[in-house]
Amino acid sequence: MSGDGRRGRGGWLRFTKMHGLGNDFMVVDAITQPVQLEASQIRSMADRHLGVGFDQLLMVEPPERPDVDFRYRIFNADGSEVQQCGNGARCFARFVRDQQLTRQHRIRVQTATGIMTLEVTKKGLVRVDMGVPELAPAAIPFAADEQAVTYPITVDGQELSIATVSMGNPHGVLVVDDVDTAPVESLGPLIEAHPRFPARANAGFMQVVAPDRIRLRVFERGVGETRACGSGACAAVVAGRLRGLLSERVTVELLGGPLTISWPGDGAAVTMEGPATRVFEGRIKPPGDGRRSRQGGGRPQNNRKKKGNA
Numbered sequence: 001m002s003g004d005g006r007r008g009r010g011g012w013l014r015f016t017k018m019h020g021l022g023n024d025f026m027v028v029d030a031i032t033q034p035v036q037l038e039a040s041q042i043r044s045m046a047d048r049h050l051g052v053g054f055d056q057l058l059m060v061e062p063p064e065r066p067d068v069d070f071r072y073r074i075f076n077a078d079g080s081e082v083q084q085c086g087n088g089a090r091c092f093a094r095f096v097r098d099q100q101l102t103r104q105h106r107i108r109v110q111t112a113t114g115i116m117t118l119e120v121t122k123k124g125l126v127r128v129d130m131g132v133p134e135l136a137p138a139a140i141p142f143a144a145d146e147q148a149v150t151y152p153i154t155v156d157g158q159e160l161s162i163a164t165v166s167m168g169n170p171h172g173v174l175v176v177d178d179v180d181t182a183p184v185e186s187l188g189p190l191i192e193a194h195p196r197f198p199a200r201a202n203a204g205f206m207q208v209v210a211p212d213r214i215r216l217r218v219f220e221r222g223v224g225e226t227r228a229c230g231s232g233a234c235a236a237v238v239a240g241r242l243r244g245l246l247s248e249r250v251t252v253e254l255l256g257g258p259l260t261i262s263w264p265g266d267g268a269a270v271t272m273e274g275p276a277t278r279v280f281e282g283r284i285k286p287p288g289d290g291r292r293s294r295q296g297g298g299r300p301q302n303n304r305k306k307k308g309n310a
């Protein structure tokens, strides 16, 4: 994270609590205050009983190149730095405008895997160009000899059919009959840590209601089940379209509410539109001393061993 090794005055870190359909964030402005955090501090602050409580910490940093407005960094609740967060991108756009870090309606941000364009609409929603989905197994990454629409995978002794998509971050998507009874809690962690996903993965459980409507639950890598996952919604629509189940524009009903996702098809970018909500402002003294070791990073993405995968 950026900064010169100091935190704000007296060691206090200013933050804003936000959410996108209940996927909640601690948003930290690392432009007007120096910030340096260790993965262990992020984990402590993510604690819902002892800390601020959040699914992801979002860092707003100065751009590193002239063709973007900001650098957008994302840390899961387990302290690991990740490449993408769709709901977070909408909150990022709202945050930088509310904080008067920009007056632009169209904002270009640099993430760990590319450039995203965020646009605040007249209705106060945020439209995000989520980029072109990657389907090649090596790009996800997913262990497979050749690219396919779905792959057979053994999880907890069951043979499942999984679609894999990278939206900058890795997703595995299963089609289920009913999301309400889908085994998200039991299979989610096993898919997340499945050996065929060497960087772990987000696991989506999608129920197709109609060609333009799905219901989706996501067990997020580094967090657990969240109330909404923007990149997961995009991955599910891509997977559903490749299977011939969905139309170009789809309403994705998540536990926290609906997102609109559009994907014309191969080679095109996915567009996501939805709300971003500010909840409160706060300040916290991050536990421990964040000045001694390297920033962020967290645990390696594939270090968690789970039983039941083959």
Ligand SMILES: N[C@@H](CCC[C@H](N)C(=O)O)C(=O)O
Pocket: 023, 055, 056, 076, 082, 083, 084, 085, 086, 087, 088, 169, 170, 202, 220, 221, 222, 223, 226, 228, 229, 230, 231, 232
């Ligand atoms: N909530 C997010 C995704 C956050 C990152 C994810 N857990 C990962 O590890 O890739 C979203 O809205 O996209």
